Amino acid sequence: MVKDHERKLQEIKEAARKHCEDRDWDQFHGAKDLAVALSIEASELLEHFRFKSKKEVEELFKNPKKREEIEKEMADILYFLSRLAQKYDVDLSEAFDKGMERNKKNYPIEKAKGSNKKYDEF
Amino acid sequence: MVKDHERKLQEIKEAARKHCEDRDWDQFHGAKDLAVALSIEASELLEHFRFKSKKEVEELFKNPKKREEIEKEMADILYFLSRLAQKYDVDLSEAFDKGMERNKKNYPIEKAKGSNKKYDEF
Amino acid sequence: MVKDHERKLQEIKEAARKHCEDRDWDQFHGAKDLAVALSIEASELLEHFRFKSKKEVEELFKNPKKREEIEKEMADILYFLSRLAQKYDVDLSEAFDKGMERNKKNYPIEKAKGSNKKYDEF
Amino acid sequence: MVKDHERKLQEIKEAARKHCEDRDWDQFHGAKDLAVALSIEASELLEHFRFKSKKEVEELFKNPKKREEIEKEMADILYFLSRLAQKYDVDLSEAFDKGMERNKKNYPIEKAKGSNKKYDEF
Numbered sequence: 222m223v224k225d226h227e228r229k230l231q232e233i234k235e236a237a238r239k240h241c242e243d244r245d246w247d248q249f250h251g252a253k254d255l256a257v258a259l260s261i262e263a264s265e266l267l268e269h270f271r272f273k274s275k276k277e278v279e280e281l282f283k284n285p286k287k288r289e290e291i292e293k294e295m296a297d298i299l300y301f302l303s304r305l306a307q308k309y310d311v312d313l314s315e316a317f318d319k320g321m322e323r324n325k326k327n328y329p330i331e332k333a334k335g336s337n338k339k340y341d342e343f
Numbered sequence: 344m345v346k347d348h349e350r351k352l353q354e355i356k357e358a359a360r361k362h363c364e365d366r367d368w369d370q371f372h373g374a375k376d377l378a379v380a381l382s383i384e385a386s387e388l389l390e391h392f393r394f395k396s397k398k399e400v401e402e403l404f405k406n407p408k409k410r411e412e413i414e415k416e417m418a419d420i421l422y423f424l425s426r427l428a429q430k431y432d433v434d435l436s437e438a439f440d441k442g443m444e445r446n447k448k449n450y451p452i453e454k455a456k457g458s459n460k461k462y463d464e465f
Numbered sequence: 466m467v468k469d470h471e472r473k474l475q476e477i478k479e480a481a482r483k484h485c486e487d488r489d490w491d492q493f494h495g496a497k498d499l500a501v502a503l504s505i506e507a508s509e510l511l512e513h514f515r516f517k518s519k520k521e522v523e524e525l526f527k528n529p530k531k532r533e534e535i536e537k538e539m540a541d542i543l544y545f546l547s548r549l550a551q552k553y554d555v556d557l558s559e560a561f562d563k564g565m566e567r568n569k570k571n572y573p574i575e576k577a578k579g580s581n582k583k584y585d586e587f
Numbered sequence: 588m589v590k591d592h593e594r595k596l597q598e599i600k601e602a603a604r605k606h607c608e609d610r611d612w613d614q615f616h617g618a619k620d621l622a623v624a625l626s627i628e629a630s631e632l633l634e635h636f637r638f639k640s641k642k643e644v645e646e647l648f649k650n651p652k653k654r655e656e657i658e659k660e661m662a663d664i665l666y667f668l669s670r671l672a673q674k675y676d677v678d679l680s681e682a683f684d685k686g687m688e689r690n691k692k693n694y695p696i697e698k699a700k701g702s703n704k705k706y707d708e709f
Contacts, residue, residue: 224436249459253389254516256388257389259389270374275373275375293445300439306417311414371638394615472596488699492701511622535677540679540683546664564659581612
């Protein structure tokens with residue numbers, strides 16, 4: 222299988238596009254519904270950790286069946302995110318680079334190191 | 344700036360890793376807290392479309408300032424997803440390919456074409 | 466069964482308290498985990514409407530089985546909200562009254578009538 | 588101010604109804620958009636606890652300003668939940684009672700006591 226080392230974001234978007242266009246799903250995939258789907262998938266990921274302690278969460282990743290379920294939810298998030306990006310011509314790489322620039326400004330190392338504060342609490 | 348055509352998923356994960364390790368954030372970035380963050384960012388994306396009609400949502404993407412805000416939320420989702428994948432050794436490409444195989448089985452073209460039903464409603 | 470006309474918020478909180486204390490769940494019910502649970506239940510409610518048109522959503526409420534499923538998710542939200550309020554001594558009525566005062570100020574009738582704008586967009 | 592000891596659920600629904608009808612918001616308040624709003628408000632509540640330890644979360648409730656912000660989010664959840672119930676003729680008390688019956692069956696005391704397992708994991 223293809224590894225993250227080789228896989229380009231564009232290929233992910235293209236696979237999502239083909240899957241959805243083959244099924245005539247453009248009509249359902251407005252940005253609002255895709256954001257709803259993203260939000261639901263993020264909650265399904267979170268559900269695996271509900272009421273679990275930090276230690277129990279770490280154990281989940283050592284259980285192959287649980288790990289696969291968690292990875293499935295992560296894949297669903299990537300699918301809807303890349304579909305949204307493809308449908309609305311968003312370059313995720315550019316957006317990510319801008320985001321990391323913003324994160325670096327909001328969280329300068331000297332202030333943010335070892336801190337869990339939000340940038341507006343510094 | 345780097346485009347999705349060239350950007351590999353591994354590079355996204357590596358940038359997220361470096362940013363977080365430079366700030367000693369491993370201690371805060373358990374899977375539960377990263378999933379909480381993902382869920383919050385997905386909601387912030389969704390908030391742009393709250394109470395908006397399909398047409399109003401499409402207009403948002405034509406407004407450069409609004410589009411940038413939306414792309415910012417998408418970047419935040421990618422950041423936390425790739426950080427989670429990096430921290431727990433998840434190969435997003437493999438998980439995505441498996442997910443698309445599952446989607447193809449759950450939504451065969453002849454049944455799913457033009458339908459917004461969930462697979463368990465066929 | 467008791468109707469909303471008679472049911473006091475305090476009774477809801479008391480039922481949630483007893484259920485949880487009978488099961489020694491105080492140890493799991495910190496505010497963070499209860500907020501995670503609330504967020505997941507809100508997503509499960511939303512899932513019923515995913516990719517559905519306005520008309521299809523209205524139809525769901527006419528289907529007794531679907532209506533019951535939707536009401537179940539609403540009950541779960543009320544359960545976790547009242548449990549959180551009970552556990553942290555929050556008077557929901559007071560908070561609600563304050564919230565409605567704030568809503569009235571943020572959305573004065575003359576500006577908000579017939580508008581889906583957020584208050585900071587007026 | 589009215590306390591939970593006296594406040595009936597019907598009064599909450601009635602206040603939400605009046606507020607929204609005074610502003611001609613029925614047109615925007617379909618179940619899907621109200622569920623989107625609920626999900627967003629639940630995330631805003633959760634955001635207060637993001638990356639925070641159990642101890643830090645408890646401290647938030649001792650800080651009057653933070654407590655007020657948290658109570659505001661809880662009020663918003665109650666507002667959208669009761670508005671949804673009012674708009675679609677849902678008796679929250681009945682739904683809650685049914686939910687508690689279901690919870691009692693799914694989580695019998697002898698199995699659930701002191702356990703954070705989900706009912707399908709017993």
